[in-house]
Amino acid sequence: MAFVTLSVHAQSRWLHSRHHFTCAGQAKSDRFGFASDTAGDFDADGQLDIVVGAWSVDLPGKVDAGRVRVLSGRDGSTIASFDGSAAREQFGFSVCGLGDLDGDGYSEIGVGAPGHASVAFDAGRVVVLSGKTHQQLHVWHGSRANFRFGSAVARVPDADSDGVPDLLVGVPGNDTNGRRAGGIRLVSVKTGKTIHLVSGRAAEDLFGAAVSGVGDLDKDGYGDFAVGAFKSDEKALNSGSVTVFTGRTGKVLFKLLGTYREGSFGNAVDKAGDVNRDGWPDIVVGSYTANTNLRWAGLVSVFSGKDGAFLWSGKGDKSKDHLGVSVAGIGDQNGDGYADVAAGAWGSDLGGTDAGLTRLYSGRNGTVLWDVKGDAGDELGASIAHVGDINGDGAPDFVTAAAQDSTLKKGPGYVSVLTLTEQFLRTDRCCLSLSCGGTQQMFLRPGVAYANQIFLMMGTASGTSPGVQVGALRVPINPDLYSAMLLANPNSFVSPSVGLFGSDGSARSRFWLPPNLDPALKNLVLHHAFVVVRPVPVLKFASNAASLRFR
Incomplete structure (x- = not known):
């Protein structure tokens, strides 16, 4: 698997200090990560989770049936997995988090399967899955062959004022106004009924290939939405368009038009957050084949x-970069008070041939903040999503995905959750087996400022919030019996529990789990962190907490 790297204002460095976790697909050509989003708190453990689609997963006798996995935001472990029901269904082609729809404390997800054929060939279907029971709460089907119902799905903040978010479904194969003119269907997740139906303008527009909720733009108290038609010819051949609708009535608020011939404007669209601080949420749009200064x-x-109104734009660096294949609003990453955005360029060669990258922009002025690069063949940037504050450090995190993986000829794909807050403690794994036991390696890297200083490992089985405040330092450990045991028994489960950093300001420790432990400990989560003691007993530094789940 590739190890993503970060470039900051043209200066490259390893991303280890900002990498939360990476999770890979399970077999070659799975296309794991083709779609991703926040899942909300799917398992009601108090931690935000992530939903990832892998539409090309093959099941026994079912080619391209597809699979969706929900990953724990705590450590990346799989907490739920859902498989497609038939060959070529492409279950997981699109995914979205919907929040807690039924008030049971568990969040729900929406999943598109545009190849589903129970009604007709490629008619498609969309399901809503319960976080608590993992059962279907709703299912909708495309009504005709080749509609590709469910090619895109998105959460729309309450468009019908029933107190529950709604679900927007893209139907790019809809032929009401011509072959593949496209369409959308906005449905109530509370009742299952249709709120709005909109058809594409003209044949081959593929209206509905990209959809997004965009917040309340007209300030009427109802959620609004945007729809991409990346093959629209309104300005030039395949120049593309994005139409923004009011959720209350379904009428058009405004339309955005691409200007580049064959530019595919609207192949991706998302809410950007308030990038200019005028009190309105803004919109980010991808044009992944735009011939700006170079072809595609x-x-x-x-x-x-x-x-x-147009605010700013960013261009791909080289021919066939395909910048804009994915876009996302990702919150205020640099702490300047303005929402920032990200765009994928899965054809970028900065990290090697077709390594791909995810580029982060300042929402304020479009300045490039960071580039996250894959390795050759990864096609990093296939999808991007804002996933909230996954690690509880107060800063927004995001997920970026590579639909391929350079370790295999046609790799399974992977997703990486990144935080732009330094992660000074990292581990080589997130889970250990109670029956087999094993070791979790821990890498301590506070930097050369702490060379040859003393570190102390700490732990908790009671979570990281609120932690302990020691002067100006917050130690992300809630004291409990496990904390006391580690302090009273140095070099027991954690070794070394006390040590010195090397001249480069780094050190290693490890957690050892013996085999054949009580199965009742399954899903217990431990957190470890380190503090720098200088001079004893003054604490000068506290790391982030790293988790370990027993399975």
């Missing part, structure tokens, strides 16, 4: 949610 370099553009 790609383009990402940001528009005002207030009136559709």
